[in-house]
Amino acid sequence: MSEQPAPSPTPGRTPGTPGSAGDNTAVSESPLPAEIASALKRDGAGLVAAIVQQHDTNEVLMLGWMDDEALKRTMTTGRVTFYSRSRQEYWRKGDTSGHVQWVKSVAMDCDGDALLVRVDQVGAACHTGTRTCFDGRDLEVVTGTAG
Numbered sequence: 001m002s003e004q005p006a007p008s009p010t011p012g013r014t015p016g017t018p019g020s021a022g023d024n025t026a027v028s029e030s031p032l033p034a035e036i037a038s039a040l041k042r043d044g045a046g047l048v049a050a051i052v053q054q055h056d057t058n059e060v061l062m063l064g065w066m067d068d069e070a071l072k073r074t075m076t077t078g079r080v081t082f083y084s085r086s087r088q089e090y091w092r093k094g095d096t097s098g099h100v101q102w103v104k105s106v107a108m109d110c111d112g113d114a115l116l117v118r119v120d121q122v123g124a125a126c127h128t129g130t131r132t133c134f135d136g137r138d139l140e141v142v143t144g145t146a147g
Contacts, residue, residue, distance in 0.1 A: 030068040037068060041113040047083060048115055050074075052125065055104040055118040061125035062133040064093075066115065071106075078103050080117055099123035 030037035042048055047065040054061055064082035066074065070090055073081035080093045080101040094100030101119040108115055126133040 031072045032068050036071075036108070039108060039112045040068070040071075041111060042067070045085070047085070048113060050080075050082065050115040050117050052080065052101060052117045052119055052121075054121050056120075059132060060134060061101075061119070061121055061131070071115070074103060074117065075106055080119060093125075094122065097123065097127075099125065101125070 032040075040048055046067050048067075048071070050064045050066045050071075052061045052064060053059065064080070065085055066081070067083045070081045070083045073079075073090070073092075080103060081090055082093065083089075084091050100122045101117075102122070103117065103119055105118045106115060107118075121131075124131055126135070130136065
């Protein structure tokens with residue numbers, strides 16, 4: 001990823017600490033409203049997968065990871081913020097590339113273990129410069145048919 005990090009993480013709040021899967025303090029220490037924090041099912045590092053989709057075409061653009069703080073920033077700033085697993089820091093999409101993701105809506109799936117972030121994407125969504133992280137990466141499959 002070529003993006004620069006967003007403002008510094010909240011002191012004491014890093015993935016894998018309160019808010020992680022099975023952690024009883026998730027709701028009380030989360031920066032999110034209690035009803036959202038209690039519904040989220042985080043992985044062992046305290047992260048939830050965030051699927052990013054173009055709001056008007058339904059094109060799937062990319063997948064990123066969010067902890068409670070990244071989700072709060074995404075929900076309250078109008079810009080998408082992720083948590084970088086490799087760099088272990090927050091990064092806001094488009095800060096250096098100009099390829100901004102303007103938030104249109106955020107939804108949680110039925111299990112609380114994935115988010116759908118619908119955006120208005122400016123420029124390429126993928127750090128390789130392609131429109132989506134899936135462009136030109138089709139796998140050969142046997143296709144099925146209904147009925």
